[in-house]
Amino acid sequence: MEDWEFPIQKEGMRAWLPLKPPIAQLKSGRYRVVARSHRVHTEVEVRLTYQSQV
Numbered sequence: 001m002e003d004w005e006f007p008i009q010k011e012g013m014r015a016w017l018p019l020k021p022p023i024a025q026l027k028s029g030r031y032r033v034v035a036r037s038h039r040v041h042t043e044v045e046v047r048l049t050y051q052s053q054v
Helices: none
Strands: 007-010 031-033
Touching: none
Parallel strands: none
Antiparallel strands: 007 031
């Protein structure tokens, strides 16, 4: 695994879906995200930005 992966899971769902930066559109709800890489015990900063479409 060379690149970082950021799977995301919506509350109440079992499946983890790939999050494709820099732009991903998600339905309203509560989510959790994890970072996966070949590097162990590495600190990573994850920034999620919410932008209203109204």
